[in-house]
Each structure stands twice: as C-alpha cells, then as structure tokens.
Amino acid sequence: MKKVALLATALAMVTTGSAFAADMAVKAKKAPPVVAFDPWDIAFGGAIMNDYIFRGITQSNHKPSVAVYFEPRYNVTKDLQLYVGVAGESISFPNRAAAEIDVYGGIRPTFGAFAFDIGVWGYLYPGGTCFFGAPTDTAGNPLSAECAANALLNGNVMKKDVSFFEVYGKVNYTINDNWSVGLNEFYSPNFLNTGAWGNYTSVTAKWTAPSTTFGSSGVGVYVSGEFGRQWFGTSDSFYGTGIASPLGGGPFPNGIKYADYNTWNIGVGFTYKVMTLDLRYSDTDLSKANCNAFTSDNTATFSSSYSSINPSGVGSKWCGAAGIAKLSFDLTAMTNLK
Template sequence: MKKLALLATALAMFSGSASAADMAVKALKAPPAPAFDPWDIAFGGGIVSDYVFRGITQSNHKPSVTAYFEPRFNVNKDLQFYVGVAGESISFTNRAAAEIDVYGGIRPTFGAFAFDIGVWGYLYPGGTCFYGAATDFTGRPVGAECAANLLLNGNTMKKDVSFFEVYGKGTYTVNDNWAFGVTEFYTPSFLNSGAWGNYTSATAKYTAPSTLFGSSGVGMYVSGEFGRQWFGRTDSFYGTPAFPNGIHYADYNTWNIGVGFTYKVFTLDLRYSDSNLSKGDCSVFTGAFNAAVGTAPVTGNNPFGAGSNWCGATGIAKLSFDLTAMTNLK
C-alpha cells in the first residue's frame, strides 16, 4: 500500500510539473506583430549661410532659410511613393524673394541599390520683368513692365522664371560606411529661358563609425559631388545684338566637398563649393543685378563686359533638422 501511495504521489507531482511547463511555454509566446502602417511624413528646415544651387548662389551670398514637408506612402520596405513641398529664401534679379518647390516621385530599392525618380517644379512668385527696352533685338515687343525696368549693367530677367525638371538618382551602398551615386536632371526650359538644360553628377559619401565619438550620439560624414551642366539656346528675350534670336549659355562644371556632424535630428554641414564659370559667363547666365560692367571680356553674349562673383568659390555652413512621423513622433 505504501508503494502504491508513493507512486500515486509521484504521478501527481509529474502531472503538475507538466502543466506548469505548458503554462510557461504559453506565456513565452511572441506577441502579435504590429500592423504595417504604410503612411509616413518627413519634414524639416534649416538656415544656411549661402544658398548655392549647382555651384551658383541663389541668395547673393547672403543667408537663406529653408523648410520642407513630404508625405510618403510605403507600398513595402522596398518601394515608396512621395510628394512634397519646400521653400527657400532667395535674391534674384527679378526681385523674386522665394523659391517654392513642388515635387513628387517614386523610390524603389533593390538590395544595395536605391533609386529616386520624379518631377521637380521650381516656382518663383513675386517677380518683376527687367529689360529696359520696348522690344527685343528681333523687334518683338517685350511689354510695358519689361521696358520700364532697366539694369545699368545691361542684364535682363523675365518676370516668371519658373520651370520644372524630370530627374533620376541612383545610390549604391557598399557597406555601413561607403555609398556612391549618380544623378540626372533634365528640363526643356531652364529658368523659363527657352534653353534646355541637362545636369549630371557623381556623388560619394563616407559615414564614420558610430563609435567615433564614443557614446555621445554624435555622428560624422564626409561627402562630395562633381557635376556638369549643359544648356541649349535661349529665346529672343535673352538675345544680344550679335545673337538676336537667343544666346547659348556656357556649359560648366561644378563641385563641392564637405563634412557634416549629426546629433539626433540635427545636422551641421560645412561645405566648399565652386564652378569653372568665368565672371563674364556667370553674369550672362544669372543676370546678376550687381554684376560690374567692365570687369569681364566683351563678347557676343556679354556686350557690356559685366562680371559677377555669383558662380565662384564659396564656403557654406548649414544647420538643419529632419524628422519623420513614424520615427520621431511616436
């Protein structure tokens, strides 16, 4: 009897242990995965000491403020659609004081390759036409506003210089530290001048290991770009006595290199930018209101010999912040 009692007790203990083990296994089951939310919003802003676009100042070498807002739809982790609006303060010859960018596109990813394909619109509201004569060199009337506004250096600019570009970008990420890319932009009428424009560039970026500054949370990168801008012929508004039907803007190279420091959502970028445009070609292309007459060779494109420093070497410091709703606002 004692043996039977001990056996019954052992069986009861074994049964109880098994039940406890089952309960422990059930308790360790992973919670259900959160539902995939395809929507996201990126936004940010900043201040820059000189707003430079492809080697040319857009702010007369003065500080500029910028901001953007970009809703995104993620089909999956490798495919994103997006639209956005951005703004920058500028200083143009036609007295436009702001650039408003409206854009949209698609960002597919294939392993280490990431692409960005879309359309970018550049809007410059508030402009005033500057020409200083009643007709262009082909005899076409330019309008009362254009005729009434004269720049003593002979430069001209339309009231509306808004335009759009189609673009494609590709980036190959080698590892956590190195990434290389190419860009391509095309417009049928750069700055509404009538001249087509094509910009191609190569980019490189080195991101330092996250342990470089210990546990401070500060990151660092070094990046650079080399690009070339090609142009077609403008319409007659920008013609000269030698080329009344329009001029061919000078094609040019531009490059920049810089170092950036990141901390949480903030980035401080310090950069050197330059181009190989001469002061005379720079004056012709930008129509700079402060170009100085007689400081560049007289040519068919530049009959007054005006020269501008808007396209030369410059240092740029930019402090910005960037956030996404899914990452920073949860």
C-alpha cells in the first residue's frame, strides 16, 4: 500500500509539473499588440546640385542650384496613396524670374509589381520681366510698355510670365530586387506659356546593387538611365521674332514650330540612410540654333549655327552635354521621424 501511495504521489507531482509548464508556455506567448493604421504621412527633402537640368536643358545657366520639397500623403490602403506637394528650385531664366515654384498633386495606386503615379504638376515662375524691345509683336499685336522698353542684347525675347502646367502618368515595374523599368508621359497644352503644346515621353531603367555589396556599412549603390523625346507645337506670335531682330533673319508672324528633340541621361548613385549622391551625364540632340530658338537664352552668342527657325546664327549651349553632381536628402515622417 505504501508503494502504491508513493507511486500515486509521484504521478500527481509529475502531472502538476506538466500543468505548470503548460501554463507558463501559454503566458510566454502573448498576443502581439494591435498597431492602429495611420494613413497620414509627410515626405520632405532638399538637394544641392552643380547644374539644374530639366529634360536635357539647363534651368540654371549651368550654375549651381538648390531645391526643396514638402509632400503630405494620405494612404487610403497600403496600395493606394493620395498626395499633394510644393517644391522650389533656384533658376536662371532670361526673364530674370526669381525661382521655380512647383505645386502638384495626384494618386499612386500599386498593383503587384506595377506602381502607377497619375497627377497634375504646375510650374510657377514669379518675379519675371518681359523682354521684347518693340511696341508690337510680329503679328502687330500691341505689347506692354515693359515689353517695349526691355530688350536682350542678342535679340531674343521672353515673356514676363512663363508659368504652365502638365498632366502626367507614370508606371514603374519592379522585375526583382535589383531591376526595375519605367514609362513616363507628360502633356501640356501651353508649354512654358509659349502658346505651343508640349508632349514628353520617356523610358527608364534602374539597377540596384545587392544590399551586401558594401558589407554592413549601410551604403547602397544604383545605376539608372533615361531616354526621352520631347515634341512641340507652334508658338504664338510673341515668339515669332526672337532671334530675327536686331541680328537679322526675318520675323515669323505665325509663330515658331519648335524643334522636337531626344534627350538621355545615365548615372550612378550612392545612398546612405537618408542621403543620396547622384553623378549623372545628360545630353540632347538639339542643335545650338534650335536650342536658342526654344530657350531664348540671354547668354547665347553668334556661333554660325543656323536652322529654319533660327536663321541669325546665334546659338545656345544650354542644351548640350552636361555632367550633374547632386547631393540630396529625403525623409518621411512615418519612417524617419518615429
């Protein structure tokens, strides 16, 4: 009987120990805390660059430029984002505009490996001055006293306000962790307020190096490139003179059909935390003559470069090959400021 009692006691102790062990295991596996979904986010950043190039053409007269942006975002779901933003860049335009101010907004839906971006972008150039040097344009339309009084030495002309807007659609396809490709489309009914419509289409590609390339340093690297084509319509009569006076060549009372052109760029970038250093080569196939007709470059000089829309021989270097070094930082409130 004593042996039976001892055996029963031992079994009871084992059973009790097992029960405690089970209880302890359950208590150790606490349910993860429920994190509320916060749809709001803010992205912001800035950059400094040795040259502000836009679609192959300098916006800063091949001089340094700074840029900043601020972009509130609302994530409807993890695959659908709404956004608005404002940005600013320092520029050097022939009309002496103070800066470029961008106001934009749109929607970014994602479907698997496809990321879309559809929206409207406004380019504002406050503080400009009209340069024409005559009381009427080539069609005989009267111009303001400011336009009549101010003239650029090389005969180019430019409006006081060259603000405009574009509608755009972009799609990026992520092939794998290293490769992605994209397609971009932009359209403006009045590009740079010239009276000419503008359409820009480009394809992009990007290769991102494996995260282990630089070990545990946190440095990332990528190589990317873009090839695009810009199409234009015909300007209004204001730009029908341009290079025609005083250097000769004859006016275009019906405006100028700007030359379409190709542009391309390729570069390498290095990332570390929120910083990016991008080194890039950019170029176009615009001649100096057609570049001058489009940009109204106030620094353009006689270069024996002629075209049907620029018969004076004045040529611009604003559309040629350029090297760009850009240091930028980008943060989001949800990721970087928690």
